[in-house]
Amino acid sequence: MSASGSDRPRLFAPGPRIGMHLQVERVVRETPDRVIYLVNNGRRRWHAVKCWECGNKHSPPTAQACTYCSAPLGFRRLLMTSRWGHSSKKGFAAFARRRIKGQTLSGPLAIYRYNHQMLAFFSWDGENLLVNEPAPLSGRRLLAMAFQLADAVQLLHNYGVMLGHLGSQHVLLGSDGSARLLDLDVQEMLSRPIVPSADPTLPPTRDVRALASLLSDYCPVEDDALRKLLVSMRRGGPRTADEMAGAVNTWARRHRAPALRSKSAALSDTGIVQHRNDDAWTWRALGGGCALYAVADGCSGPLASGLAIRTVGRLAEKRNTGVPFTLPVAKVLVGECFNAANQAVRGAMEVSGFTGSSDTTLCVVARTAQNLVVGSVGDTCAWVLRQDKLQQLGEREQRVQLVGGKSDVKPTIIEWKTLPGDRLLIGSRGLWREVSENVIATILHEEPDPRSAVRRLVRAANDLGGRDNVTAMVVDL
Numbered sequence: 001m002s003a004s005g006s007d008r009p010r011l012f013a014p015g016p017r018i019g020m021h022l023q024v025e026r027v028v029r030e031t032p033d034r035v036i037y038l039v040n041n042g043r044r045r046w047h048a049v050k051c052w053e054c055g056n057k058h059s060p061p062t063a064q065a066c067t068y069c070s071a072p073l074g075f076r077r078l079l080m081t082s083r084w085g086h087s088s089k090k091g092f093a094a095f096a097r098r099r100i101k102g103q104t105l106s107g108p109l110a111i112y113r114y115n116h117q118m119l120a121f122f123s124w125d126g127e128n129l130l131v132n133e134p135a136p137l138s139g140r141r142l143l144a145m146a147f148q149l150a151d152a153v154q155l156l157h158n159y160g161v162m163l164g165h166l167g168s169q170h171v172l173l174g175s176d177g178s179a180r181l182l183d184l185d186v187q188e189m190l191s192r193p194i195v196p197s198a199d200p201t202l203p204p205t206r207d208v209r210a211l212a213s214l215l216s217d218y219c220p221v222e223d224d225a226l227r228k229l230l231v232s233m234r235r236g237g238p239r240t241a242d243e244m245a246g247a248v249n250t251w252a253r254r255h256r257a258p259a260l261r262s263k264s265a266a267l268s269d270t271g272i273v274q275h276r277n278d279d280a281w282t283w284r285a286l287g288g289g290c291a292l293y294a295v296a297d298g299c300s301g302p303l304a305s306g307l308a309i310r311t312v313g314r315l316a317e318k319r320n321t322g323v324p325f326t327l328p329v330a331k332v333l334v335g336e337c338f339n340a341a342n343q344a345v346r347g348a349m350e351v352s353g354f355t356g357s358s359d360t361t362l363c364v365v366a367r368t369a370q371n372l373v374v375g376s377v378g379d380t381c382a383w384v385l386r387q388d389k390l391q392q393l394g395e396r397e398q399r400v401q402l403v404g405g406k407s408d409v410k411p412t413i414i415e416w417k418t419l420p421g422d423r424l425l426i427g428s429r430g431l432w433r434e435v436s437e438n439v440i441a442t443i444l445h446e447e448p449d450p451r452s453a454v455r456r457l458v459r460a461a462n463d464l465g466g467r468d469n470v471t472a473m474v475v476d477l
């Protein structure tokens, strides 16, 4: 439980107004320390006079545009974020006062104090939060996003903004391919630009690496070349965001990013009831068209699922020699994933002195030319849709043994001979507990595009209660 958990404010319900002129339409995303809402100014005709661009309240009620800055007036939707932790408010308020803005950086139009919350308002043009988008993005889209976000990070560094965490909840993605940062975690505002230092664990290099890491989560598993670029940036190629933008540009000119439709998609959602998403997932190419897919669902304690998933991803990268994986080699790798993840979680807890339990389910699927090798611990599961029949791969275990638990893990490992047209699904408890296998099968059967399929699966789980975090990964075999 995070320190800010106890004073987490109650959600604003849709409808009632906030302040004089705003009303909430819906919650867009909840995170451990933030709630993001969609709001509008459709209440009480205030929209006729207040300008959100410059704050001018004195345009006549009949005006079409602000009499001060000539921005259009009228009905408008905005994103509103609520934060409540003291440290988070302080840095952000200092950032807001500087009014730093750019094409790729959305500064708050206004901030309000509301009880112990700080509400910040941002312009909204129908974009999606990246965290609510299924992965992957096409190579071309990802490159455009990399370039734009590197630009935003450089702007922040120029103004001396010390960033905290940079994640997919801080990115807005437009349907026209635009990307911008908003609602940042600001640790501190310096009075001078942040310049390269010798230590890559400090900004600016730290933020460049965080951005590369964020981008690589959205890289198509089939796109080896682009993944290599992102991995090299994550491990410390460019020192500054400008250098990163340059590297992206150079790469894009040399490679033609494939426009192929991705055969896999994943989406992870907090659900309706929880405030924090403890599910995590990854995928990695294994050479020769083989690949590894993994989903984890954190059960207790902090960070176990994310750490398990990162460990699995790193191991797969290490074992990938470009040579196609045979079935026996894939089996060995799946087994190794569980041992490595288990050791990593237990090791991290020992080092941090954490005395409670911290553990996670884990489902790892290695795909070879003609087979799947499915390993699992706990109740995160894999299925195959063949024709219109859904078949579970292996038994769904109770959460008796978990990764990060006290003893060695013994995953159930099974093999499945694939046929062309088979479709793999990996889902966390939040999916299968809410959505019946019949409905899952129907959705998988009806949605040819994997991204649409995962979107519909997550929506179905939320419509039916969304009691737990929900993750769905779909792979066409």
Ligand SMILES: [Zn+2]
Binding pocket: 051, 052, 053, 054, 055, 056, 066, 067, 068, 069, 070, 071
């Ligand atoms: Zn104005």
